[in-house]
Amino acid sequence: MIKLGKADSVFEVIGPIMIGPSSSHTAAAVRIGQITRNLMENPVKRAVVKFHGSFASTGRGHGTDKAIAAGLLGFDPADERIRDALDLADKQGMDIVFENVDLGDDYHPNTARLEVLDTLGNSIVVTASSLGGGTISVVEINGLKIELSGEYDTLITIHKDKPGIVAKATAIIADYDVNISSMKVTRMRRGGQALMAVEMDHALPNEAIEKLNIIADTVRVIPPIY
Amino acid sequence: MNYSTLKELIELAENHDKKIFDIVQMVEAEQDFLSLEEVWDKMETSWRVMSHSIQKGLKNANPSVSGLSGGDAKKLSMSKPIYLSRELSEAVAMALGVAEINACMGKIVACPTAGSCGIVPAALTFAKKKHGYSEKEIISSLFTAAGIGIVCSINASISGAEGGCQAECGVAAAMASGALVELAGGSPSMVGDAVAICLTNQMGLVCDPVAGLVEIPCVQRNAGSLMQGILAAEQALAGVKSMIPVDEVIKAMQEVGEALPESLKETGEGGLASTPTGREMAKRLF
Ligand code: SF4
Numbered sequence: 382m383i384k385l386g387k388a389d390s391v392f393e394v395i396g397p398i399m400i401g402p403s404s405s406h407t408a409a410a411v412r413i414g415q416i417t418r419n420l421m422e423n424p425v426k427r428a429v430v431k432f433h434g435s436f437a438s439t440g441r442g443h444g445t446d447k448a449i450a451a452g453l454l455g456f457d458p459a460d461e462r463i464r465d466a467l468d469l470a471d472k473q474g475m476d477i478v479f480e481n482v483d484l485g486d487d488y489h490p491n492t493a494r495l496e497v498l499d500t501l502g503n504s505i506v507v508t509a510s511s512l513g514g515g516t517i518s519v520v521e522i523n524g525l526k527i528e529l530s531g532e533y534d535t536l537i538t539i540h541k542d543k544p545g546i547v548a549k550a551t552a553i554i555a556d557y558d559v560n561i562s563s564m565k566v567t568r569m570r571r572g573g574q575a576l577m578a579v580e581m582d583h584a585l586p587n588e589a590i591e592k593l594n595i596i597a598d599t600v601r602v603i604p605p606i607y
Numbered sequence: 608m609n610y611s612t613l614k615e616l617i618e619l620a621e622n623h624d625k626k627i628f629d630i631v632q633m634v635e636a637e638q639d640f641l642s643l644e645e646v647w648d649k650m651e652t653s654w655r656v657m658s659h660s661i662q663k664g665l666k667n668a669n670p671s672v673s674g675l676s677g678g679d680a681k682k683l684s685m686s687k688p689i690y691l692s693r694e695l696s697e698a699v700a701m702a703l704g705v706a707e708i709n710a711c712m713g714k715i716v717a718c719p720t721a722g723s724c725g726i727v728p729a730a731l732t733f734a735k736k737k738h739g740y741s742e743k744e745i746i747s748s749l750f751t752a753a754g755i756g757i758v759c760s761i762n763a764s765i766s767g768a769e770g771g772c773q774a775e776c777g778v779a780a781a782m783a784s785g786a787l788v789e790l791a792g793g794s795p796s797m798v799g800d801a802v803a804i805c806l807t808n809q810m811g812l813v814c815d816p817v818a819g820l821v822e823i824p825c826v827q828r829n830a831g832s833l834m835q836g837i838l839a840a841e842q843a844l845a846g847v848k849s850m851i852p853v854d855e856v857i858k859a860m861q862e863v864g865e866a867l868p869e870s871l872k873e874t875g876e877g878g879l880a881s882t883p884t885g886r887e888m889a890k891r892l893f
Contacts, residue, residue, distance in 0.1 A: 387761045391635045392649060394719040394756030394765065394782070395727070395749055398656045401709030402671070402821040404721045405768075439819035439875070442673045442892055444712050464712040513766055514720070 397515055399458045405491055406436065406443035409511035411463065412606050413493055414452015416519060416531045417507045419603040423499040425453045427476045434490035436511070437481035446479050449493065453477065457606075458515065484508075488520070525567045525576040531606040533562055533580035538597035542568040542575035549596050550577060557589045608634055611761050612854045613799050616754055620795040627785070627795050628747045631754035647746065650753075653716045654746050657705075657728035660715045664704020664725070671710035673892055676822040680704030698733035698837070699830045702726055706829040710822045719756045719765040722772075722821045723779035725829035727752050730783035730836050734790050744790060751789045752782035755802055762854065763861035767814035768873040770864030776825075776832040777809030777860065783836035784843070793844050803849030803856045805839035810856075811863050813871035815878025818889035824879055 388394050399408040418425055430449050432440050440446065444463070451466035453475065462469060470477055484492060489510035498504045508521035519529035522537070529535060536554070540546055547566055554561060560582040568575035577597075585593075585602055593600045610616040610630070619630045636646045665684050670677035680703040688696035705725030709715045715724040731745050740748075756765060759778045764770035784801040793801075809832065817823040849856065870877030879885050 388719075388757050388765065390639065391631060391646075391750060391753035391757065392653075394760060395650070395653050395753045396716055396718075398653060398714065398716050399721065400712055401715050401721050401724070402712065404717050407712070408717075408721070435819065438893060442818060442820045444672055447712070459714060461714055513768060515717070 393514070397458060399515065400461065400463045403443045404515035405511045405513050406440060406445050407448045407463075408458040408515040409491070409517045410436075410440075410445045410448035410493065411452040411456065411458040412515070412517045412531060413495070413507075413509040413511070414449040415455065415457065415606045416452075416509065416517070416529070416603065417495045417497055417505070418453050418455055419606070420505055420507060420522070420537065420601055421497060421499045422503065422601070423501050425475055425497055426500045427498040428453055429478050429480065429496040431480050431482040431494040431496070433482055433484040433488055433492040433494070436491050436493055449495070450475075450477050453497070492520070522576055523574070525569065525574070527567060527576060527578050528563075528565055529578050530580070531603075533582070533605055534584045535603050536577075536579040536581065536585060536593070537599075537601045537603070538577045538593065539599040540575055540577070540597035542572050546575075546596055547577060550579070550593060553589055553592050554579065554581065554585065557586055559583050559585055559589075608637065610634065610754070611758065613755070613758050613802060613857070614852070614854050616758065617795040617799050626747070626751070626789055627754055627798055628750035628789060631750040631757075635750075650746050650749050654742070654749060656714060656716050657718075658732070660705045660708050660713065660724070661701050661728055661732050663713060664706075664708045665700060667704060667707050667711070667713075669711045671707070671822055672712060673818065673820055673822065675817065675820060675888065676710045676826050677707050679826065680707055694733060694737055695837075698729050698833060701732055702729035702829040702833040703826055705729065706826040710820075710826065718752075719760070719778055719782070720767070720775045722767065722825045723775040723829060723832070726776065726779035726833050726836060727783045727786065729829070729833050730787055731790075733837070734787055738791070740790055748786035748790045751798065752786040755782045755785045755798075759857055759860075762857045764864055770861065771812060771867045771872055772814040772828055773806070773809050773812040773860055774864055775814070776828040777806055777812055780809055780832035780836035780839070781805040783833065784839040787837065787840035788843050791840070791844055797843045799853040800847065800849050801839045801843035803851060803853035804842055804847065805835055806856045806860055807849065807851070808835050808839065810860060813867060813878050814873045815871055815880045816873065816875055817880045817885040818892050819873075819875035819880070823885070823888075
């Protein structure tokens with residue numbers, strides 16, 4: 382059963398301001414597109430979007446396809462262009478294909494997997510779920526398990542797993558007086574590709590990002606999504 | 608200062624000699640480290656979007672993406688009312704209209720959810736027209752509504768998938784009824800009675816969207832729930848009390864929500880969704 386968080390702000394019960402029809406199938410889908418776009422350094426060129434569960438069965442009727450495209454274009458959930466997002470993506474030369482898949486029972490019933498290529502040929506695979514009320518969670522990046530709400534300033538690093546990297550990175554963050562609200566580290570296997578996601582209460586200054594760039598192969602800093 | 612039940616919210620208001628909306632706004636500012644003005648400005652933005660969605664909804668003739676809904680608000684607003692007063696009939700058209708705008712991918716404010724987005728804006732616009740309340744009074748009353756929504760979310764649910772439609776349209780109606788009571792000068796405890804009466808009448812409402820889409824019955828539920836909200840406010844303002852205390856009614860709603868089978872909680876497998884016509888529509892669409 383889908384468990385919604387308890388509202389602790391008036392704007393969770395009066396809000397979000399959004400394009401209909403569904404917070405879980407439309408607004409959240411825009412956010413999934415948005416966060417995926419933010420994870421890429423360059424604009425999206427091509428995306429294969431795989432819908433699982435109720436995204437697959439009722440997504441089209443809720444405009445989930447348009448919503449994902451809108452997010453990949455950088456629109457927010459209240460943007461009235463969402464309705465025309467597929468045409469707009471087409472005009473910009475962004476190629477988006479939609480498929481239905483069965484990812485199995487381990488995934489939340491509202492889940493999408495986006496295989497995305499940017500304009501410079503870099504690729505990323507993002508799997509994210511819509512948890513209700515428009516909230517989302519990114520559950521995998523490039524096959525590595527993660528948990529990202531997108532509600533915070535977030536630092537993502539992709540690096541080769543070796544001792545000390547995580548400690549170094551958190552030390553750099555602490556040096557700049559930025560508070561960490563959550564953190565998750567995963568790796569394929571010992572010494573393989575590893576992923577670190579840190580959600581923070583504030584944005585990191587550029588100087589800190591430069592230092593992080595020295596220790597990790599890929600460093601992405603993404604702002605909170607709308 | 609904080610609250611998690613209506614009893615606490617009502618007592619805070621009474622003890623500080625304030626309205627419920629004052630308390631809700633103050634708590635919000637305190638918790639989010641914002642000034643009262645900043646919180647106010649955000650709410651004002653929501654109200655602008657709500658008003659805009661009402662205007663668009665009354666004129667909307669577009670069908671939804673699926674074609675299952677659209678145009679009913681316009682029908683009602685163009686026809687001469689037979690049983691309802693002109694004002695009430697227009698209010699119903701507004702509730703339908705906002706829900707239709709939602710269904711055709713227009714901009715709305717989820718309140719508390721997208722499916723139930725027409726109820727609070729229609730109730731407040733109706734009250735504003737009928738009694739000439741100022742924008743300031745209306746925006747204040749949105750805080751009353753929000754406080755009620757927060758309490759329901761803490762002690763029950765505001766999600767159809769978790770608690771059935773009583774949690775979405777039911778709570779929206781309760782939010783509207785409390786706001787209407789404070790707008791008309793009712794006391795904090797009258798707000799509690801309005802919420803209790805309103806939820807009493809919505810108890811057990813199931814979530815059974817045809818083809819899983821937020822259209823049938825959602826658009827109509829906005830109209831029906833608006834009337835429940837107005838009905839409860841009218842009674843509470845006349846001094847009618849709920850014999851069951853409001854927080855117990857909310858708990859009961861939670862229990863009923865848990866007891867509802869999954870088929871009646873947004874799965875699109877029971878109720879209207881599983882009627883022969885409902886199934887036929889789902890088959891045609893997907
Ligand atoms: S029937 Fe279900 S989806 Fe429709 S408004 Fe009610 S709770 Fe929401």
